[in-house]
Amino acid sequence: MKFFIDTANLDQIREAQALGVLDGVTTNPSLMAKEGITGANNILKHYVDICEIVDGDVSAEVIAVDFEGMIREGESLASLHPQVVVKIPMTEDGVKALKYFSDAGIKTNCTLIFSVGQALLAAKAGATYMSPFIGRLDDVSTDGLELIEDIRLVYDNYAFETQILAASVRHTMHLVNCAKIGADVMTGPLAAIKGLLNHPLTDIGLAKFLADHKKGN
Helix, strand or coil: CEEEEECCCHHHHHHHHHHCCCCEEECCHHHHHHCCCCCHHHHHHHHHHHHHHCCCEEEEECCCCCHHHHHHHHHHHHCCCCCEEEEEECCHHHHHHHHHHHHCCCCEEEEEECCHHHHHHHHHCCCCEEEEEHHHHHHCCCCHHHHHHHHHHHHHHHCCCCEEEEECCCCHHHHHHHHHHCCCEEEECHHHHHHHHCCHHHHHHHHHHHHHHHHHC
């Protein structure tokens, strides 16, 4: 499973990259604003800055909601850097844009997926990635992980190449369970990735090894 980090914070991206397990980055206008990145030119520059830190794909989101606007913005974003993936919302015009970009050889990430039907449309339109928001489903008393399982079944039935990018991952167990049920990619906070490091028996074992080594000296 690929590990993406969902942030616009360059320090966190550098830390994840230094860990050696980072495969890409997802971000959005809200995350940009959280870091104080506003204005079209600053946002575009920030996408390039992110691409220069990581080795993998970087999702950059269109703001337009109409087909022509999505195409115009998406082509501009794709021209910024070879690692940019154009992030498109799951709407009627969005599906049309996915097909357009797929035919043009431009990578896409279809975002705001909350049903199997939406995931099926994204795959049929040729999306590179498709992002079901599991944490947001959990927030409204719906099982986000069950949606991942259902999409995995449908995609495997028809050998779709679209990758399941589990988004809105909130914590380490979300990450682990996404791996168990076959998500191709997960995107979440740095804390969810670093949480995989933690186990009390590791801490106890290391402390004992160090104590025993100290006795020997």
